[in-house]
Amino acid sequence: MEYDKAVVNRLKRIEGQIKGALSMIEKNQDCKEVITQLSASRSAIDRTIGLIVSSNLEQCVRENIENGQSTKQVVKEAVDLLVKSR
Numbered sequence: 191m192e193y194d195k196a197v198v199n200r201l202k203r204i205e206g207q208i209k210g211a212l213s214m215i216e217k218n219q220d221c222k223e224v225i226t227q228l229s230a231s232r233s234a235i236d237r238t239i240g241l242i243v244s245s246n247l248e249q250c251v252r253e254n255i256e257n258g259q260s261t262k263q264v265v266k267e268a269v270d271l272l273v274k275s276r
Contacts, residue, residue, distance in 0.1 A: 191245075191246050191249065193242070194245065196241075197238060197241060197242060197245075200234065200237075200238045200241070201238060203234065204231055204234045204235055204238065207227060207230060207231040207234065208231055210227055211224055211227040211228050211231065214227060236275070239271075239272070239275045240272070243268050243271050243272055243275075244268075246268070247264065247265065247268040250264040250268075251264055251265070
C-alpha cells in the first residue's frame with residue numbers, strides 16, 4: 191500500500207506531541223497538562239489508524255470488484271484491524 195503524504199505529516203505531528211509530553215514530564219509539569227497532551231496524542235493516533243484502514247479498505251475493495259472477487263473478507267479484515275487497534 192502506498193501511504194499518502196498527509197498520513198506521514200499526521201505522524202510527524204503526533205511525534206511532536208509525544209516529544210512535548212516527554213518534555214513536560216522531564217520538567218515536572220502539572221499532571222493534568224501532561225494527560226491532556228497524551229490524550230490529544232492518542233486521539234490523533236486513533237484518527238490516523240482509521241484513515242489508514244479506510245484508505246486500504248477502499249483500495250482493496252476496488253481491486254476485488256475489478257477482479258470479480260468478493261469483498262466480504264476484505265471488509266472483515268478491516269473491521270478486525272479497527273477492533274484490534276482499540
